[in-house]
Amino acid sequence: GESVGLHLPTLSVQEGDNSIINCAYSNSASDYFIWYKQESGKGPQFIIDIRSNMDKRQGQRVTVLLNKTVKHLSLQIAATQPGDSAVYFCAENEGNNRLAFGKGNQVVVIP
């Protein structure tokens, strides 16, 4: 992904295993959170979102968990595939579509 650079946390996972990516957010007033996936040479791609009135939301092979008490988000990817190799970002909506992004986590899937 484009933000891959120095000191990007990296998660190496065996193909077929589950992946968990964690993210801490800063604003306790944020009410909408989004996970994005960014592959090399591409823009961030929407994966899944969650509102603050929920603590869990499931999509296709992905689950987002929200813990407002500790301001923590996680993204779980089931049965990780080689195509899941990318940089993953969490983002919180600060209002009027102003997103504050985390630094990103690199996921490397080992075949």
Add this chain to the structure above:
Amino acid sequence: KAGVTQTPRYLIKTRGQQVTLSCSPISGHRSVSWYQQTPGQGLQFLFEYFSETQRNKGNFPGRFSGRQFSNSRSEMNVSTLELGDSALYLCASSQEPGQTNSPLHFGNGTRLTVT
């Protein structure tokens, strides 16, 4: 539906020049946002437009400006380019702000290199 389209894909400019980047949102999307992405700073918000009005602006100098047209297409301009402006500039669109489940959808960006 076509995605967010950004042109040009790559651009090389020299210091002191200015540049204009273009973005066509997803059909029906009225909000357009711009972000700068660099390895050091990550993704940073530049500004957001809705109905041709800038509603929100990030912490960038006045050399960075933008506008939105009546068809929701948007442009951003950077004047007096500096080496540090080298980055991937991303445009994102969404449906009318305030709607539930209205995530931003990003284009693939314009890679600007300033020499």
